[in-house]
Amino acid sequence: MNPILEVSKLNKSFGGVTVARDIDFVLDAGAMHCLIGPNGAGKSSFFRLLLGEHAPDSGAIRFSGDDITALRSFERIRKGISVKFQVPGIFKALSVRQNLEVAFQHHLHGASLGGTIRRVLEFTNLTGEAATHAGVLSHGQQQWLEIGMAVGVEPKLLLLDEPTAGMSPDETRKTGEMLHELNARGITILAVEHDMAFVQQIADSVTVLHMGAIFAKGSIDEITEHPGVQEIYLGAADE
Amino acid sequence: MRRLELPDASEAPARQGLRLWLSRLEGPQTMGRGPGFWVAAALAVAAAAAYPAFANDYVVGNAAYFLVWTFMAMGLGVVWGYGGALSFGQTAFFGLAGYTYGVITINIGSAFGATWLALLLSVALGGIFALLIGYFMFYGRIKGVFIGIVTLSVTLVLETFMAQTAGPQWRIGEARLNGFNGMSGMPPLTVPWFGGDVLLYAGTTLYYVLLGMVVLVYMGLRMLLNAPFGNVLVAIRENPERAEMLGYDIRLYQMLAFGLGGALAGTSGVLYTAWGQYITPSSMGLTSAALPIVWVAVGGRRDITATLLGCLLVIAGFQSLTIYGSQYALIVMGVLLVFTVLVTPNGLIYTAMDRVGRLFGEARR
Numbered sequence: 001m002n003p004i005l006e007v008s009k010l011n012k013s014f015g016g017v018t019v020a021r022d023i024d025f026v027l028d029a030g031a032m033h034c035l036i037g038p039n040g041a042g043k044s045s046f047f048r049l050l051l052g053e054h055a056p057d058s059g060a061i062r063f064s065g066d067d068i069t070a071l072r073s074f075e076r077i078r079k080g081i082s083v084k085f086q087v088p089g090i091f092k093a094l095s096v097r098q099n100l101e102v103a104f105q106h107h108l109h110g111a112s113l114g115g116t117i118r119r120v121l122e123f124t125n126l127t128g129e130a131a132t133h134a135g136v137l138s139h140g141q142q143q144w145l146e147i148g149m150a151v152g153v154e155p156k157l158l159l160l161d162e163p164t165a166g167m168s169p170d171e172t173r174k175t176g177e178m179l180h181e182l183n184a185r186g187i188t189i190l191a192v193e194h195d196m197a198f199v200q201q202i203a204d205s206v207t208v209l210h211m212g213a214i215f216a217k218g219s220i221d222e223i224t225e226h227p228g229v230q231e232i233y234l235g236a237a238d239e
Numbered sequence: 240m241r242r243l244e245l246p247d248a249s250e251a252p253a254r255q256g257l258r259l260w261l262s263r264l265e266g267p268q269t270m271g272r273g274p275g276f277w278v279a280a281a282l283a284v285a286a287a288a289a290y291p292a293f294a295n296d297y298v299v300g301n302a303a304y305f306l307v308w309t310f311m312a313m314g315l316g317v318v319w320g321y322g323g324a325l326s327f328g329q330t331a332f333f334g335l336a337g338y339t340y341g342v343i344t345i346n347i348g349s350a351f352g353a354t355w356l357a358l359l360l361s362v363a364l365g366g367i368f369a370l371l372i373g374y375f376m377f378y379g380r381i382k383g384v385f386i387g388i389v390t391l392s393v394t395l396v397l398e399t400f401m402a403q404t405a406g407p408q409w410r411i412g413e414a415r416l417n418g419f420n421g422m423s424g425m426p427p428l429t430v431p432w433f434g435g436d437v438l439l440y441a442g443t444t445l446y447y448v449l450l451g452m453v454v455l456v457y458m459g460l461r462m463l464l465n466a467p468f469g470n471v472l473v474a475i476r477e478n479p480e481r482a483e484m485l486g487y488d489i490r491l492y493q494m495l496a497f498g499l500g501g502a503l504a505g506t507s508g509v510l511y512t513a514w515g516q517y518i519t520p521s522s523m524g525l526t527s528a529a530l531p532i533v534w535v536a537v538g539g540r541r542d543i544t545a546t547l548l549g550c551l552l553v554i555a556g557f558q559s560l561t562i563y564g565s566q567y568a569l570i571v572m573g574v575l576l577v578f579t580v581l582v583t584p585n586g587l588i589y590t591a592m593d594r595v596g597r598l599f600g601e602a603r604r
């Protein structure tokens with residue numbers, strides 16, 4: 001397989017807090033991979049490093065073969081990355097339709113823009129909400145809107161930070177199906193997730209992050225049976 | 240399997256070219272849509288056009304003076320209301336363009352439509368200067384209140400500089416800058432015409448020219464604000480980090496909006512100078528710099544129509560109060576600003592339009 005994302009020796013600290021410690025991480029094109037780890041492990045920070053929101057202290061990030069370490073966020077996005085953040089990053093004062101317009105108009109125009117918006121509205125069950133201000137949607141609907149914003153542009157790599165937080169089991173399952181569908185169309189997916197049932201549903205393999213470093217890597221069965229992994233989760237729960 | 244990308248064959252063909260732009264006269268970024276709104280707008284323009292028939296030339300010239308300022312107000316509306324960057328220094332571009340108009344026209348005269356060339360060059364210079372300031376601010380990641388501080392500093396520096404140009408050595412060609420007393424003697428806008436140039440002194444003809452310009456700029460801005468550019472600008476105001484994570488170079492958008500605001504402030508500066516054949520450094524001073532913020536805040540910064548109407552209303556009010564003394568009028572402006580911020584933070588006109596729109600159920604979104 002050819003890798004779409006190659007992270008090597010990535011380090012980042014904020015004062016005394018190390019959020020990334022010598023991270024080496026390779027993601028194959030076409031993979032569906034999950035990143036897990038206790039709260040504060042550095043999962044969201046890892047995404048922010050990938051996206052250029054934080055500059056690493058050292059290390060390199062390659063995407064589709066290009067070194068993107070020095071690129072600005074918007075330049076990385078334009079190379080074919082899209083992201084759904086942990087905290088819904090929608091434009092609350094804009095209507096649902098405008099949110100989607102802003103998300104897609106960079107890549108799409110005219111009829112294909114209108115068509116994509118219509119389909120994403122349908123897909124996310126927000127057709128009736130198109131004219132509603134995004135800020136008044138329910139938490140679950142905001143999640144869907146942001147997922148719609150992230151997937152409508154058909155990125156090469158989709159980063160999802162806790163996509164199912166606050167969703168009902170039904171919605172969670174639907175999200176999983178959607179991710180499979182996207183993956184079948186060639187989109188590589190990297191998701192941070194807590195819900196192990198969901199991880200089981202979507203991921204081929206899992207990476208465990210702990211205190212900013214990669215702790216373990218493997219299939220889901222390997223990881224769930226890994227005694228050390230159980231320990232760090234329990235340890236984190238004890239705090 | 241549902242597909243998210245390719246359009247259906249059944250998709251309506253996209254509007255293109257002029258029709259696409261005309262369709263953007265209405266949209267989520269501007270209040271007012273449907274026949275009701277446009278009939279009201281046409282009636283307002285018709286009333287403004289009929290007005291000179293009922294007033295003498297002096298009074299009409301005074302009304303033209305109100306129109307002069309609307310461009311700077313609409314520009315600030317774009318920069319602040321839509322783009323989220325509160326500029327305290329639009330008067331820098333106003334003054335720069337006004338002085339430039341004076342320098343050019345005093346040197347090359349007004350024959351063959353030269354005053355219009357001077358207008359274009361001066362407005363362009365105002366815009367370019369704003370792009371430059373915008374470049375340093377936005378690419379330097381200056382944000383929030385610091386934008387106000389930087390822009391205010393720029394206009395005050397320009398004021399201070401111009402105020403010390405009294406000596407005879409401060410001249411550009413024929414044009415004396417004249418320090419604190421200001422520059423005068425430039426020609427008004429002049430239209431070349433058969434049998435002799437038409438000089439647009441403050442009066443009915445100038446009023447019509449300005450009215451036409453206001454309508455054109457207002458419609459142009461409506462289209463721009465409802466175009467992808469306006470969408471992104473508003474998205475940046477709402478959540479800049481997210482906008483960047485959708486692939487937009489937010490610094491570029493903010494800089495371009497700031498340049499547009501500068502060009503519009505420059506338009507007001509040129510028209511002001513041509514209207515009274517006069518400009519002084521105090522047009523870039525603290526009081527002058529604060530007034531556009533009052534107009535835009537009181538009218539409503541988040542809608543271009545509210546900004547335009549608010550500006551006209553506040554200036555007309557200010558003008559009638561000045562009869563009782565300009566200090567007094569300024570205090571009333573201050574009170575009005577505080578009242579607006581506390582009671583209708585979105586602006587008086589904006590709130591009123593919003594209410595009316597809800598009543599008719601068509602003016603909004």
Ligand SMILES: Nc1ncnc2c1ncn2[C@@H]1O[C@H](COP(=O)(O)OP(=O)(O)O)[C@@H](O)[C@H]1O
Pocket residue numbers: 014017018019037038039040041042043044045046
């Ligand atoms: N900008 C920052 N400044 C200082 N500390 C930070 C910053 N961002 C994250 N952290 C810290 O880094 C650690 C990892 O955070 P985060 O990446 O959000 O973890 P996770 O997403 O795995 O729960 C936490 O202890 C958090 O407090």
Ligand SMILES: [Mg+2]
Pocket residue numbers: 043044045086161
């Ligand atoms: Mg997190």
